[in-house]
Amino acid sequence: MDIFISKINYVLYFVLFTLGFYAMMAKNNFFKKIIGMSIFQASVILFYVSMGYKKGANIPIVPESHNVDVNLFANPLPHVLMLTAIVVGVSTLAVALSLLQKIHKEYRTIEEDEVLNLMEEE
């Protein structure tokens, strides 16, 4: 139980991860799938961000001296990496939403099975 509580952040990300994954795979509505995709990516981003956390640590702006205690500063690298991942996530979301808009324009529906039925009819 102690381990569970001390690692509560990872448990939360795992819940978000499976939630997003479920929405992407099981939902029939394309928009819900895209929302699921966003949650799915956000869970991994949160996982990275919490990686850099240290208890009692400061912001990682290091004064110019040689003897710096690493444990006093949070690790900035995962945060910086996640800036890239967030940009990737946002652009994926933008592409997905614009495709969704086009699908809605062409088929007048965003339910996956209805769209596939309409595609087969043609």
Added chain:
Amino acid sequence: MNTGEILTLKDNLPVLIVVFPFLFAFFTGIFGSFKRFICFPLALIGVICSLISSLFGFCLVYNQRKDIVYTLGGWTRDIGISFYLNSYNASLLFLINLSILFVLLYSRRVIILKFPDRLYAFYSLILLFLTGILGIVITGDAFNLYVFLEIVSLSSYAMIALNGKESYVAALRYLIIGTVGATFYLLGVGILYLKTGNLNMSEIHNAIISQTNLLSIKAAFLFITIGFSIKFAFFPFHSWLPFAYSKTINTVSAVMAPIVTKVTIFALIKVIVLVFGLSYVFSFTCLKFLFSSVLAPIGMIYFSLKAFSQKNIRLSFCYILLMECSLMFGALFLNNILSYQITMYHVALDIIMTLSLFLFVGVLETYFRVYNFSDLESVNIFKLNPTFCILFFITCLSVLGIPPTGGFFSKFYIILAAFTAHVYFFPVCLIVSSFIILVVFLRIFEKLYFNTKKAIEGANNKVPVIMLLIFFVNAFLILGFGFNFNLLLKKIISLYF
């Protein structure tokens, strides 16, 4: 790299291979939107520059007999990003550039007719796609690989959606499944970073080599493997590929089909060899059973039967591509060194073979208006273009695995590797599925070569000379792969980067 040194082009060759297409993608996007005619030459220059630098890079590595490690910005590899270039890597870069060049040459007229006012968008997408692909092949940094993977994915989604209506649905489904794959990979890298505090592949390897029993390393390995297997459409995750490649325009499928799946499998090989180490991966006997003895054989039989049952030629070729993917993935998990080398050989060979197949479909669709197997009867292609058909025949021989071509050697040695690994179901399924694919090709040959009907008026098109040239080079490379098998295996395909 000291600041006092004079920078030469030769020192910066590895990064130039990636930078050229990236730079020209922006040039094409910016200048091309003002002047329409400038798009194609700019894209061509970008690809040719990258082609020449990859050729030089190959010569350099081959003559030096030493791999090049290029550190970006001079940062050492435990802090910064590094690019690796070895002989296999460089030859793969060359083949990728060559195939993109061929598709650009083939598609010039088609694209002008199809998107007269969006040329700049199309060509800059192709160049961005090429940047990502080259980056995946050359990079030695685990997170950098993710970024390049996403560049490839985003430009592919956009390219697939170019065909309107049905292609939007195909692109959206590909996007959702592709994101799952990439995010799985990202999570795997995250776990590795958490354990090692490093992102460079060799540095991660040095850090985890003493603690390979940890459950978290296993979890990272599984996340990465499954992420990649989604990305290259392995058996249970394949549904996006035929849908996406058959709904888009034939140029885009000819750009993507030869490259995306092969490069993803190469990325997996790279992660396995560089990060986890072969001996670590060989200890997973359950994965060997799951992938090589169960999923890959079932996948091969299923895909070859699917290829047989399709009416549309392009869809049928998509399933042949999927069958090759299952073959390579199964061969990879046979867990011996020979199977790794053969898979790497087959990855390079399959780029050429799939390019030939999809360019053939492109020619049929563009110049003869043939989409289904039944349409082949109405046109008499062989009488008009005998050379073209004979050159295509060589590709088919290689896909089937008939001796003088390269395909024979890869299939023969994969079967040999399977027997050494005591996996017997896999080679049996490989042979059976090859026979089913033979029937698919016989359906084409029957109508292509033995068509006695007179051609309909107006369909008497000739294949342009440039296509003949492209198919000639392809056939030459396929035969060259076959005749120089031993040389390639000894000199070029080196496992250690």
